[in-house]
Amino acid sequence: MSEEPTVSLVDVLEEDEELEEEASAVLGGSDSDHCSYPQGYVKRQALYACNTCTPKGGEAAGVCLACSYKCHEGHDLFELYTKRNFRCDCGNRKFAGLQCKLFPEKEDGNSLNKYSHNFFGVYCTCSRPYPDPDDQVEDEMIQCVVCEDWLHGRHLGCAVPDCVELQEMICDSCMNRNAVLRTYADHLAAPVQVKEETEAEEPKTKLPRKEEKDDDLTQPSLKRSCEEAEPSCKLKEMQTTGQKRVQSGAAFWPSGWRSKLCSCSTCEESLSGAGVSFLLDESDTVLAYESKGRNTEPTPQGRDPLMSALDRLNRVQQLDIIHGYNDMKSELKDFLQRFAEEGKVVTSDDIRQFFEQQQSRKRRRVDVEAFYCA
Ligand SMILES: [Zn+2]
Ligand SMILES: [Zn+2]
Ligand SMILES: [Zn+2]
Ligand SMILES: [Zn+2]
Ligand SMILES: [Zn+2]
Ligand SMILES: [Zn+2]
Numbered sequence: 001m002s003e004e005p006t007v008s009l010v011d012v013l014e015e016d017e018e019l020e021e022e023a024s025a026v027l028g029g030s031d032s033d034h035c036s037y038p039q040g041y042v043k044r045q046a047l048y049a050c051n052t053c054t055p056k057g058g059e060a061a062g063v064c065l066a067c068s069y070k071c072h073e074g075h076d077l078f079e080l081y082t083k084r085n086f087r088c089d090c091g092n093r094k095f096a097g098l099q100c101k102l103f104p105e106k107e108d109g110n111s112l113n114k115y116s117h118n119f120f121g122v123y124c125t126c127s128r129p130y131p132d133p134d135d136q137v138e139d140e141m142i143q144c145v146v147c148e149d150w151l152h153g154r155h156l157g158c159a160v161p162d163c164v165e166l167q168e169m170i171c172d173s174c175m176n177r178n179a180v181l182r183t184y185a186d187h188l189a190a191p192v193q194v195k196e197e198t199e200a201e202e203p204k205t206k207l208p209r210k211e212e213k214d215d216d217l218t219q220p221s222l223k224r225s226c227e228e229a230e231p232s233c234k235l236k237e238m239q240t241t242g243q244k245r246v247q248s249g250a251a252f253w254p255s256g257w258r259s260k261l262c263s264c265s266t267c268e269e270s271l272s273g274a275g276v277s278f279l280l281d282e283s284d285t286v287l288a289y290e291s292k293g294r295n296t297e298p299t300p301q302g303r304d305p306l307m308s309a310l311d312r313l314n315r316v317q318q319l320d321i322i323h324g325y326n327d328m329k330s331e332l333k334d335f336l337q338r339f340a341e342e343g344k345v346v347t348s349d350d351i352r353q354f355f356e357q358q359q360s361r362k363r364r365r366v367d368v369e370a371f372y373c374a
Pocket of ligand 3: 067070071090091099100102
């Protein structure tokens, strides 16, 4: 009915910048210039393990983002994405020949750090590297929010739902270690869904967060009176009502699920005894960390933010989001190139089509990866 609106290159780049922001948010919550050691055990930060300095066979160690750049330049680094409650090890006694350039005055060790096989470059219950040269199956790695290991979608023991990036996953062995989580899963975890290729993906920016009202499970927050009033234990209520579901496999949790866990003193104590009290803390999530990154100034001064984002991206091997981002980046360039060559104007429809293609490509990839496993 009306003329098709045209889109300037600026519009395209703005759209692109949003994606870029998305990608740099992953590292943006971490400081790329200063060793994080003086901050102690950081609530959540990007971490690396150095295969050159602390190879397999020795003691595991992890270094902060800034140290990965400044002290381990050119070394063989494993990208660990983010982990919670970790203090930088760079240059401590685990590093035979290396002194930290940023904060050399470190004590011997960081006794509260938790290490896993990730620090030696292997992941999942199958203990394989990622990417895995001997594995041709394209599969998504998903991080367990409890043990923080990365698992193959096909090794979770459950179907991988749509929009996994919006959900938190707890792996089978962590579920088994914490029996109450099965009860919570019966009531809160995402119902296993059948995938639908056509359904549009939810835009990331519209994440329902805290303020989201829950449909059937909302209880008034009774933290104060919990101690004296037994029935206000949300867990007890859940234990006495409702359906039992699958008792094995990993669980996927919708956003906002942490706020529905009971935080009465008994529950708090037992979660803390099991070392998982962080589940009561919504700011512990990767999403919270990433949005912190988005709100701060993540790129060094005086550099093209695009180039520094790409610099960073090149270092990252394990991160699907960033792989996807780089793919899209070059595809977007090719796409624009075509228009330039043909002397055509890029319309908003063209752009929409481009992003729709991207989305469906991504969706298809996820579809291929997701299947039930016994
Ligand atoms: Zn450091
Ligand atoms: Zn190193
Ligand atoms: Zn260092
Ligand atoms: Zn695996
Ligand atoms: Zn786990
Ligand atoms: Zn309780």
